[in-house]
Amino acid sequence: MLERIDQLNWLKRQVDQLWNGALPVERPAYPALNLWDDGEAFHAEAELPGFKIEDIDLAVAGAELQIRGRRESHSKKGWAVHRRERPSGEFARTITFPAEIDADRVEAALKDGVLSITLPKAPSAKPRKIEVKLLGHKK
Amino acid sequence: MSMEMSKGSAPNTMAEARTVETPRFVPAVDIYETADEYVVMAEMPGCDPKGIDVQFEGGELSIYGRALPREIPSTGWLAREFGIGDYARTFNVTESIETEKISADYEHGILTLRLPKVETAKPRKIEVRAK
Numbered sequence: 001m002l003e004r005i006d007q008l009n010w011l012k013r014q015v016d017q018l019w020n021g022a023l024p025v026e027r028p029a030y031p032a033l034n035l036w037d038d039g040e041a042f043h044a045e046a047e048l049p050g051f052k053i054e055d056i057d058l059a060v061a062g063a064e065l066q067i068r069g070r071r072e073s074h075s076k077k078g079w080a081v082h083r084r085e086r087p088s089g090e091f092a093r094t095i096t097f098p099a100e101i102d103a104d105r106v107e108a109a110l111k112d113g114v115l116s117i118t119l120p121k122a123p124s125a126k127p128r129k130i131e132v133k134l135l136g137h138k139k
Numbered sequence: 140m141s142m143e144m145s146k147g148s149a150p151n152t153m154a155e156a157r158t159v160e161t162p163r164f165v166p167a168v169d170i171y172e173t174a175d176e177y178v179v180m181a182e183m184p185g186c187d188p189k190g191i192d193v194q195f196e197g198g199e200l201s202i203y204g205r206a207l208p209r210e211i212p213s214t215g216w217l218a219r220e221f222g223i224g225d226y227a228r229t230f231n232v233t234e235s236i237e238t239e240k241i242s243a244d245y246e247h248g249i250l251t252l253r254l255p256k257v258e259t260a261k262p263r264k265i266e267v268r269a270k
Contacts, residue, residue, distance in 0.1 A: 032220035036212045045209075047221060049182040049248030074180060075171055085167035086182055097217070113184030113248015114209070 030091045031067075031115075040126070042097050042119040049113030050074075050086065056115065060103040065119060068092045099125035161206065162224035166250075170230075174262060177234070177254040183226040184248030185209060191250060193243045200230045202250060235259070 031046040048056065050071060057068040073088035075081055100122040108117040166181040183191070183204040190205025204226040211223070235257035242253045 028220075034219055034221060035217040037215040037217055038212060039215070042217070043210075043212075047182075047184040047248070049184040050180075052247060074169060078173065079178075080172040082170040082172055082177075084169050086169045086180065087167075095218075112186065112188075112207075112245075113182070 029093055030087060031093070033093070033095065035095065035097075037098070041121060042099075042101065044095065044115075044117040044119065046115045047113060048110070048115050051110070051113070051115075053110055056110070058106075058108055058117065060101055060106050060119065063097045063100050063125075065095045065097065065101070065117070066092065067095075067115075101125075162222055164222070164224050164226050165228050166202070166204070166226045168228065176256055177232070177236070177252075179230070179250075179252040179254070181226070181228065181250045181252075182248065183245075183250050185223065186226065186245065186248070186250075188245050191243070191245055193241070193250075193252060195232070195236065195238055195241060195254075198232055200232050200252070200254070201228070202252070203227045204250065 031048055034043075034045045036043050044065060044067075046067065048069065051069055055069050055071055057066075059066040059068075068091065070090040071088050073084070074086075075084070097119065101119045102122045105120045106117065108115065110116075166183045168182070169178075169180045171178040171180075179200070179202075181202055183202075185207055186204035187207045190207075192201075192203040194201040206223055206225050209223055232254065237255045237257055240255045244251045
């Protein structure tokens, strides 16, 4: 699974370079992501206006989250295009979090174009409180 | 982005507080033209449907969307690639538009406006009758 994610990233980099011509230019990845850690869980937020739930795919393995999606351009036949600023096509982003995720408890919601994902940390990944026993010297 | 008042003199109205605190973004748009109308699709995710404002006056179309408050943590950031704020953009419309028939829909974070052209502005097919 991890291998496949690496391959997708590699492919995306190749495609990006091809699209930008001779010079490999660093383009901002889509979608932009806000990520944070609240101690118990990681959170990811992305703005994906115009996407429906069936257009987005989420996959979690270990400490990685993969977000994929596709959207067709909206123009219909016979329409003249005055402006086209909205991105269309496919996207794929892989995020490696600093700790393992409990994949079974991941929740995601899409509301008005905002995708919110909560990724609880795997129990083994949470900081465990360790009790220190005080040992006395035998007399 | 929070609704807290800034220190110092408090703004008099809620509208003033928002102008001071909330960043503004320009939404990406697609603009299409059909025979009957213009279609404007603006990306404005996370807005309050009641806080969306559309004005058309003097050949200028203005759109505004008020962002709904979102959970913003104070610490623990791993990546912060986008900001959250209101949306605003103005367009010049040179064609004649039926102002009363402008429609606006907000769905999936997209504001879709339909601006019907005035009847005389539509291309009219003229039939040529042979005698």
